[in-house]
Amino acid sequence: MNPQLLMDLVTMKMPFGKYKGRILCDLPESYLIWFHREGFPPGKLGELIATLYEIKLNGLEYLLQPLKK
Template identity: 70%
Template sequence: MELAQPNPELLQQLVTMRMPFGKYKDTILCDLPVSYLEWFQRKGFPPGKMGMLLETLLVIKMNGLMYLLDPLRKR
């Protein structure tokens, strides 16, 4: 059985891309609080790539996987 591997490009974007709108505008995505990501989960993630990134980040944070981003943040 083959395990799914995270997309390194997507993970890199989580540590470099900034939130383009809202209360946390200009905050690097991986620094967004879980409460804000949960709000999107309740109200609906934005369409397209941004929504996919925010949803992925929520899964990472909720499952204690932030360590996956640590090596990318140090670059």
């Protein structure tokens, strides 16, 4: 896994939709499940959301905590 992806998850904001302006790592799991079911957006944002989905699915959110500071 690219370490820069993890940094982006704790710094990038959601650019559109119901959670526009929210830091990606703070997106609710239900929203990530919806993207998983309906399809992730193209490009880097989709890659980030898919990565976050896998992190939350596997209970690995603790990996992001030290990076949030």
